[in-house]
Amino acid sequence: MKKLLVLITLSGLIYACSDSGSEKKDSSTGEKESKNAAAASSYDSTKGAGKFTHVDLASSLDHKMADGGKAVYDVKCSSCHKLTGEKLVGPGWKGVTERRKPEWIMNFVTNTEEMLNKDPKAQAMLEICMVKMPNQNLTDTDARNVLEFMRQNDGVK
Amino acid sequence: MRMLNQYGLLAVCIMMTFGLPACKPRNAGAAVTGDAAERTYVAPGKYDEFYNFVSGGFNGQVSVYGLPSGRLLKLIPVFSVFPENGYGYSEETKPMLNTSHGFVPWDDQHHLELSQTKGQPDGRWLFANANNTPRVARIDLKSFRTSEILELPNSGGNHSSPFTTENTEYIVAGTRFSVPMGDNQDVPLNSYKKNFHGTVSFISVDSSSGQMKIAFQLMLPGIDFDLSHAGKGPSHDWFFFSCYNTEQAHTLLEVNASQRDKDFIMAVNWKKAEEYMRQGKGVKKQVSYVHNLYDEKKHSATSTVEKEVWVLDPKELKDMVYFIPCPKSPHGCDVDPSGEFIVGSGKLAALIPVFSYTKMLKAIADKQFEGDYEGIPVIKYAAALQGEVQKPGLGPLHTEFDGKGNAYTSMFVSSEVVKWSLKDLKVLDRAPTYYSVGHLCIPGGDSKNPYGKYLIAYNKITKDRYLPTGPELAQSAQLYDISGDKMQLILDFPTIGEPHYAQAMPADLISKGSTKFFRIEGNAHPYASKGEKEAKVIREGNKVHVYITAIRSHFVPDNIEGVRVGDEVYFHVTNLEQDWDIPHGFAVKGAANAEILIMPGETCTLKWVPGEAGVYPMYCTDFCSALHQEMQGYVRVSPVGSSVALTFSTNKAEPDSTLAK
Numbered sequence: 001m002k003k004l005l006v007l008i009t010l011s012g013l014i015y016a017c018s019d020s021g022s023e024k025k026d027s028s029t030g031e032k033e034s035k036n037a038a039a040a041s042s043y044d045s046t047k048g049a050g051k052f053t054h055v056d057l058a059s060s061l062d063h064k065m066a067d068g069g070k071a072v073y074d075v076k077c078s079s080c081h082k083l084t085g086e087k088l089v090g091p092g093w094k095g096v097t098e099r100r101k102p103e104w105i106m107n108f109v110t111n112t113e114e115m116l117n118k119d120p121k122a123q124a125m126l127e128i129c130m131v132k133m134p135n136q137n138l139t140d141t142d143a144r145n146v147l148e149f150m151r152q153n154d155g156v157k
Numbered sequence: 158m159r160m161l162n163q164y165g166l167l168a169v170c171i172m173m174t175f176g177l178p179a180c181k182p183r184n185a186g187a188a189v190t191g192d193a194a195e196r197t198y199v200a201p202g203k204y205d206e207f208y209n210f211v212s213g214g215f216n217g218q219v220s221v222y223g224l225p226s227g228r229l230l231k232l233i234p235v236f237s238v239f240p241e242n243g244y245g246y247s248e249e250t251k252p253m254l255n256t257s258h259g260f261v262p263w264d265d266q267h268h269l270e271l272s273q274t275k276g277q278p279d280g281r282w283l284f285a286n287a288n289n290t291p292r293v294a295r296i297d298l299k300s301f302r303t304s305e306i307l308e309l310p311n312s313g314g315n316h317s318s319p320f321t322t323e324n325t326e327y328i329v330a331g332t333r334f335s336v337p338m339g340d341n342q343d344v345p346l347n348s349y350k351k352n353f354h355g356t357v358s359f360i361s362v363d364s365s366s367g368q369m370k371i372a373f374q375l376m377l378p379g380i381d382f383d384l385s386h387a388g389k390g391p392s393h394d395w396f397f398f399s400c401y402n403t404e405q406a407h408t409l410l411e412v413n414a415s416q417r418d419k420d421f422i423m424a425v426n427w428k429k430a431e432e433y434m435r436q437g438k439g440v441k442k443q444v445s446y447v448h449n450l451y452d453e454k455k456h457s458a459t460s461t462v463e464k465e466v467w468v469l470d471p472k473e474l475k476d477m478v479y480f481i482p483c484p485k486s487p488h489g490c491d492v493d494p495s496g497e498f499i500v501g502s503g504k505l506a507a508l509i510p511v512f513s514y515t516k517m518l519k520a521i522a523d524k525q526f527e528g529d530y531e532g533i534p535v536i537k538y539a540a541a542l543q544g545e546v547q548k549p550g551l552g553p554l555h556t557e558f559d560g561k562g563n564a565y566t567s568m569f570v571s572s573e574v575v576k577w578s579l580k581d582l583k584v585l586d587r588a589p590t591y592y593s594v595g596h597l598c599i600p601g602g603d604s605k606n607p608y609g610k611y612l613i614a615y616n617k618i619t620k621d622r623y624l625p626t627g628p629e630l631a632q633s634a635q636l637y638d639i640s641g642d643k644m645q646l647i648l649d650f651p652t653i654g655e656p657h658y659a660q661a662m663p664a665d666l667i668s669k670g671s672t673k674f675f676r677i678e679g680n681a682h683p684y685a686s687k688g689e690k691e692a693k694v695i696r697e698g699n700k701v702h703v704y705i706t707a708i709r710s711h712f713v714p715d716n717i718e719g720v721r722v723g724d725e726v727y728f729h730v731t732n733l734e735q736d737w738d739i740p741h742g743f744a745v746k747g748a749a750n751a752e753i754l755i756m757p758g759e760t761c762t763l764k765w766v767p768g769e770a771g772v773y774p775m776y777c778t779d780f781c782s783a784l785h786q787e788m789q790g791y792v793r794v795s796p797v798g799s800s801v802a803l804t805f806s807t808n809k810a811e812p813d814s815t816l817a818k
Contacts, residue, residue, distance in 0.1 A: 074690050131783060134709060136735040
């Protein structure tokens with residue numbers, strides 16, 4: 001009887017431990033896995049994690065916004081990012097608007113911690129730079145202006 | 158072993174039968190309740206329920222603990238320089254410690270009071286007194302920094318301070334030492350009775366900015382003012398102060414100030430004082446004291462000399478100040494949550510007198526005076542007395558309230574806390590403290606609505622409570638659960654300096670508004686560099702101003718040449734980070750001053766006077782990132798008269814040359 005109890009307890013423990021693992025095949029965990037998979041597949045790594053799901057870009061540059069973005073860049077970004085393609089602390093900005101979607105950029109500069117924790121591209125850059133990008137607490141307007149300044153830097157007129 | 162246990166049990170039984178209350182459990186475990194750990198455990202990542210602000214006594218600082226865990230959260234430098242962050246060392250904070258006697262690096266900080274609105278702590282400011290060189294400070298509870306320090310003229314030993322009225326209309330400051338005042342202060346000590354006076358200052362507090370100003374001082378007889386508390390509710394217009402040394406001794410006070418059976422509780426009608434001020438009855442006295450203000454936008458303090466103070470004389474201006482006899486050498490002066498009862502704790506008395514505000518008013522109306530003391534009416538003891546707590550213990554000091562009709566008084570000599578009922582003044586419970594308890598604190602315990610869940614005893618003697626650390630020990634504090642009928646000891650925790658009075662309040666009233674960083678856009682420091690583009694080095698005669706930025710993980714500039722021996726070099730370091738908890742530090746070899754710690758968005762200045770030619774390393778002292786160890790640079794110092802040009806750069810193999818302006 002005692003042995004049986006131990007067995008039951010042990011199996012319970014194994015069940016509990018494997019909850020987040022992938023080996024259990026019973027229906028309840030199976031369901032959970034598929035949910036996880038669904039959650040993973042619903043993450044759009046081109047747009048990144050954050051509040052910006054859709055950013056409209058005009059074909060021509062908004063100079064006022066770009067000027068605002070330059071002012072933010074001078075105070076909060078230029079310490080680590082050059083406007084050329086050369087890496088300083090972080091990557092140079094040349095071509096960034098071609099490499100990344102606008103949503104990804106705005107999410108990254110406003111939701112830095114979460115992006116560094118889950119976004120594959122952000123994590124790949126962290127492995128190269130080895131310094132976590134500081135959250136410089138940009139407002140939504142700041143972020144949009146910085147994006148416009150990046151577009152200007154990439155030749156949008 | 159079993160025998161021993163039985164004997165032990167027997168011994169305890171005998172002690173309990175015959176020994177109480179004189180014998181107390183002597184070892185650490187004896188008095189602790191079984192589930193104490195559970196009741197004080199705050200799991201990793203979880204927050205405490207209360208902030209506990211604890212005065213530092215002789216260290217001049219304020220420490221902040223979480224309750225019920227007793228975890229130390231922060232030390233706030235107030236009246237002392239602080240090597241952790243450069244307070245009092247940086248150019249910006251040096252003016253905070255300026256006094257009419259010059260720069261005072263270390264004072265003695267005794268009592269704290271949270272600002273109140275409608276008689277309850279509102280979480281805006283914390284006031285602190287300096288006992289030695291008399292001052293009052295205001296600490297901002299958004300930034301947890303000292304924002305203002307006001308010196309007090311006509312004062313010696315600012316002890317009965319900084320207690321507040323119900324809406325922080327005034328903070329008070331009363332003199333422990335009476336001193337000579339006026340033009341000639343070089344008088345014989347034995348002319349005490351003729352030449353010495355005490356004062357009580359009423360400091361007005363601006364309701365929006367918090368700025369302090371001495372509204373008026375009361376000129377009082379040469380006695381010692383010890384502690385105080387404001388009236389509340391019906392007694393809103395009054396302030397009460399304990400007084401000792403009514404014998405007016407100036408030597409061996411231990412004996413000579415313990416002669417009279419009763420000293421006084423002084424009752425001040427501050428509304429009446431305001432009225433006299435409005436009627437122009439105040440006398441303007443020429444004095445000299447300083448007023449230091451920290452500007453959070455400029456990240457800098459200024460020190461201003463003030464020259465005048467308004468004084469009211471209660472000998473001339475009637476109906477403003479009264480004395481109530483109080484046995485014997487009273488220390489604590491505490492007002493219950495209803496505002497009706499005033500508790501005087503006579504250190505040398507074998508009872509605790511409780512005075513009634515209503516009876517006091519009636520006694521004044523009926524002129525039930527036993528005479529006057531230097532022109533101030535003395536109310537008959539029995540006329541103002543509600544009753545006496547009989548046989549409370551030995552050496553009553555301070556009383557706090559739980560809001561449920563109970564009072565708790567610390568007993569220094571008999572090392573215990575005594576709980577008694579405000580209704581019938583009967584003792585309900587007593588709990589031992591380890592050892593020689595001074596002040597007590599219940600969250601909101603001197604307000605209109607105490608949060609009567611915990612009581613903390615701040616003890617003066619530690620002895621064997623913790624692992625020994627040589628002759629000098631941390632002070633011991635004890636946390637009691639007072640939610641039930643009996644007080645239950647649930648935690649010991651060491652404290653820093655020597656705590657006197659403390660305050661506590663629910664954490665969420667403060668934590669929500671806590672500053673996380675300073676906005677770089679709002680930085681109005683005259684030497685700020687908002688972005689690396691503004692970093693530069695400028696020479697003005699023998700002064701060299703280095704506008705230097707810090708961000709993970711480099712300085713701009715980090716290579717500087719053209720500094721000369723004997724130059725006054727000012728490193729104005731701006732931390733460009735805009736995220737919570739990313740300070741940078743700054744140190745340069747041979748700096749005789751200190752290091753500094755700069756919060757995100759802040760500018761802070763370290764002065765450095767190099768004494769020899771050579772190359773001096775500088776670096777960040779706060780581990781800021783994986784490449785923190787790379788956050789470093791060099792300053793080249795050349796001899797006096799050298800022609801090496803002033804240059805500065807970061808990441809240039811051949812530095813740009815910029816001529817000195």
